[in-house]
Amino acid sequence: MNQIGGQPHGDALGGRSTVRRRLAGGEAAPVWAALAITFVVVGSVAVTAWLTVRGHAKAMREARAAQVENACQFVAEAASPLLAAGDLTAVRRIVIDTARANALDELRIVLGDGGVLAAADPAAISSHQLPPQLPEISLASTVTSDARTVASARAVEIPGRGRARLEASGPATMPTGAMRDAQAAAGIVGAVGLVALMLVSRVLRRRLGGMAAIRASLLAFERGERSPETLTVDESLGAEARAWNELLAGRDAERRRQRAEHAAEALGAQRAPRTELDDACDALWQGLILIDERLHTKYANGAAAVFLRAKRDEVVGAEITRFVSDERLVNAIKGVASGAIRNRLTVEVERTGDNGSGVLRFSVRPVRRDDSAAAMILIEDVTQQRVADAARNAFVAQASHELRTPLTNIRLYVEQLLDGEPTPADRAQAINVISQESRRLERIVSDMLSVAEIEAGQLRIVQDDVRLDALFADLEADYRAQAEDKNLDLRFDLPPKLPVIQGDRDKIALALHNLIGNALKYTPAGGTVRVIVADDEQNFTVDVVDTGIGISPEDAERVFDKFYRAKDRRVAELTGTGLGLALAREVIRLHGGEVTVQSELDKGSTFTLSIPIHARAA
Amino acid sequence: MQINEQRQGAVIVLKPVGPLVQKDADQLKARAADVLRKSLGRFVIDASAIAYADSRGLEVLVELTEELGAGGQALKISAANETLREVLELTELTPLFEYHEDVNSAVRSFL
Numbered sequence: 001m002n003q004i005g006g007q008p009h010g011d012a013l014g015g016r017s018t019v020r021r022r023l024a025g026g027e028a029a030p031v032w033a034a035l036a037i038t039f040v041v042v043g044s045v046a047v048t049a050w051l052t053v054r055g056h057a058k059a060m061r062e063a064r065a066a067q068v069e070n071a072c073q074f075v076a077e078a079a080s081p082l083l084a085a086g087d088l089t090a091v092r093r094i095v096i097d098t099a100r101a102n103a104l105d106e107l108r109i110v111l112g113d114g115g116v117l118a119a120a121d122p123a124a125i126s127s128h129q130l131p132p133q134l135p136e137i138s139l140a141s142t143v144t145s146d147a148r149t150v151a152s153a154r155a156v157e158i159p160g161r162g163r164a165r166l167e168a169s170g171p172a173t174m175p176t177g178a179m180r181d182a183q184a185a186a187g188i189v190g191a192v193g194l195v196a197l198m199l200v201s202r203v204l205r206r207r208l209g210g211m212a213a214i215r216a217s218l219l220a221f222e223r224g225e226r227s228p229e230t231l232t233v234d235e236s237l238g239a240e241a242r243a244w245n246e247l248l249a250g251r252d253a254e255r256r257r258q259r260a261e262h263a264a265e266a267l268g269a270q271r272a273p274r275t276e277l278d279d280a281c282d283a284l285w286q287g288l289i290l291i292d293e294r295l296h297t298k299y300a301n302g303a304a305a306v307f308l309r310a311k312r313d314e315v316v317g318a319e320i321t322r323f324v325s326d327e328r329l330v331n332a333i334k335g336v337a338s339g340a341i342r343n344r345l346t347v348e349v350e351r352t353g354d355n356g357s358g359v360l361r362f363s364v365r366p367v368r369r370d371d372s373a374a375a376m377i378l379i380e381d382v383t384q385q386r387v388a389d390a391a392r393n394a395f396v397a398q399a400s401h402e403l404r405t406p407l408t409n410i411r412l413y414v415e416q417l418l419d420g421e422p423t424p425a426d427r428a429q430a431i432n433v434i435s436q437e438s439r440r441l442e443r444i445v446s447d448m449l450s451v452a453e454i455e456a457g458q459l460r461i462v463q464d465d466v467r468l469d470a471l472f473a474d475l476e477a478d479y480r481a482q483a484e485d486k487n488l489d490l491r492f493d494l495p496p497k498l499p500v501i502q503g504d505r506d507k508i509a510l511a512l513h514n515l516i517g518n519a520l521k522y523t524p525a526g527g528t529v530r531v532i533v534a535d536d537e538q539n540f541t542v543d544v545v546d547t548g549i550g551i552s553p554e555d556a557e558r559v560f561d562k563f564y565r566a567k568d569r570r571v572a573e574l575t576g577t578g579l580g581l582a583l584a585r586e587v588i589r590l591h592g593g594e595v596t597v598q599s600e601l602d603k604g605s606t607f608t609l610s611i612p613i614h615a616r617a618a
Numbered sequence: 619m620q621i622n623e624q625r626q627g628a629v630i631v632l633k634p635v636g637p638l639v640q641k642d643a644d645q646l647k648a649r650a651a652d653v654l655r656k657s658l659g660r661f662v663i664d665a666s667a668i669a670y671a672d673s674r675g676l677e678v679l680v681e682l683t684e685e686l687g688a689g690g691q692a693l694k695i696s697a698a699n700e701t702l703r704e705v706l707e708l709t710e711l712t713p714l715f716e717y718h719e720d721v722n723s724a725v726r727s728f729l
Contacts, residue, residue: 282690283690284690285689285690285691286690301690302687302688302689302690303689303690303691305688305689306658306659306688306689307658307689354655354656355655355656356655356656356657356658357656357657357658358628358657358658358660381658381659381660383628383658383660384627384628384629384660384725384728384729385729386628387627387628388627388729391627454722557625558625560624561625561626561627562626586722
């Protein structure tokens with residue numbers, strides 16, 4: 001699992017690196033603020049402690065100076081009578097004891113000539129005898145001190161002999177218990193402050209780490225990440241992280257529940273309790289609706305919802321008139337549901353638009369069983385039937401016309417031969433016309449039979465050798481005269497040698513006849529029709545290129561439909577069944593090939609017939 | 619993927635050309651969904667030019683037939699080659715579809 005804010009495997013989305021990066025951004029400010037506050041508090045405590053210690057030290061130095069001065073005074077007063085008595089030993093003991101008792105580094109009695117009469121350090125004594133008359137020395141009492149030392153000097157009166165100088169110096173402060181306590185207190189305060197600082201920092205980083213991980217998760221979600229495994233954050237980052245994970249888990253569960261519900265609905269399985277009858281109704285491709293006397297829908301199967309372009313839940317319970325607007329249909333439903341009409345009514349409604357076009361047949365009938373439903377509506381999509389009916393009607397009309405025209409010609413010329421006394425020339429012309437019209441009839445009937453075979457799925461090809469050179473020679477011979485009669489330039493561009501392929505000669509000829517015949521038919525006099533044959537390693541291809549009336553883009557999509565004739569007025573003026581191109585495409589597809597068209601209205605058309613090379617004869 | 623669309627009466631015939639895999643399958647799904655919406659389900663898939671299908675291709679076919687199933691219909695597949703039929707059988711998806719030998723019989727089934 002690749003959690004955001006998770007442990008070692010951190011990458012762009014997850015891991016501590018992300019958290020650290022986020023902390024360097026917006027989340028770092030509170031941390032630094034907390035650290036600054038902590039520093040100020042700890043610093044204040046430290047300064048207060050320092051000032052306290054400093055004041056205490058000053059007082060200690062002053063007390064020390066007084067102590068040193070008092071010690072000097074004591075020694076001077078004690079030494080004066082002893083020196084007068086000449087008892088140097090006692091004086092020197094007093095000096096040593098006083099120096100030790102007062103922690104003095106130096107305490108000595110100095111004579112005017114510089115000799116040391118007594119000192120805390122006996123080694124420093126240089127005058128071992130007290131002179132009867134001391135050299136003159138003048139000295140006022142002084143006390144000096146600095147941060148490190150305190151010094152005092154004063155005169156020692158020796159009655160009858162003169163004066164000597166008492167000098168004392170020692171450390172400015174003396175270690176005392178209070179001083180140590182103050183220092184210890186400052187140390188403890190500092191240590192506690194540092195520990196508090198670390199704890200605050202740790203807590204804040206942990207708390208903000210959770211927020212940073214959640215923020216990284218949100219940013220990942222914004223970038224399109226949806227995997228719960230990736231969006232989940234490390235729960236050890238705190239309560240927020242756990243709450244976030246619970247939120248994600250809840251959302252994921254809800255999403256799964258909705259998907260399952262949607263899938264169940266799509267499969268028509270969400271309604272409980274379902275019965276076999278429900279399943280059977282949902283398996284119908286006809287829409288089935290039951291409504292009550294208030295026109296409210298009591299039941300609708302899946303197909304009904306599709307036909308009404310609504311969800312089934314929306315249909316059931318709602319008034320049916322919300323979904324149907326055709327006035328005839330609404331009246332029929334109201335009539336049957338109210339009981340005013342007791343027979344079946346059928347209404348066909350044509351719908352247009354991109355959202356499901358077609359012809360729907362609504363059959364509305366009362367439900368006479370002993371139930372609460374007032375009416376039943378059966379909906380059928382009859383679009384294809386209507387299209388087929390229209391095409392069949394058009395075909396019948398067109399075929400009648402197509403059959404009647406040659407039959408009329410044949411009948412007229414036969415009557416002419418039977419009734420009159422035709423000249424040999426007239427007889428020859430009549431027989432020629434009869435022959436042409438017979439072939440025309442044969443072709444029409446053949447097309448109809450082929451269409452019938454296609455409709456029945458029985459159109460088959462008979463594989464045989466097809467000599468293309470002979471086939472194109474026949475085609476050229478068939479259409480040369482027709483082209484000249486219409487003053488068309490008909491050209492066959494054939495390669496020097498045409499192959500022999502495997503196929504159904506009659507079917508291939510049928511397709512080529514239709515393509516070339518159409519080109520001649522729909523190209524005005526003076527135009528050009530070219531039949532270009534190409535033979536490469538993969539396909540045998542025939543392009544029929546004309547400079548005729550062309551085909552509009554709308555018609556081009558449908559010219560291969562059976563019975564379809566282009567809506568161009570110039571096409572309607574010419575006879576035709578609308579079967580030729582459909583037949584051509586079908587038979588070529590049976591050979592594994594295809595017929596396509598490229599055309600521009602008023603410029604001309606190019607029909608391309610191609611058959612895969614594997615149809616080539618061995 | 620090239621998808622040829624041909625109208626036979628009120629029925630639309632979709633003919634995908636090439637293997638039905640990954641993005642090509644999604645392309646067919648989008649195209650078929652559009653046709654389904656426009657035609658109330660009157661459409662056929664001409665599978666004659668589908669060489670084979672991968673899991674995504676099969677998934678798209680199942681999704682389409684499920685969508686049609688909401689209206690009581692099933693996806694009509696015509697002219698499926700041996701490979702595609704075998705794949706559908708091996709994956710036990712065969713019962714989900716309606717098969718026709720050629721496009722014409724599939725179109726006629728709407729009558």
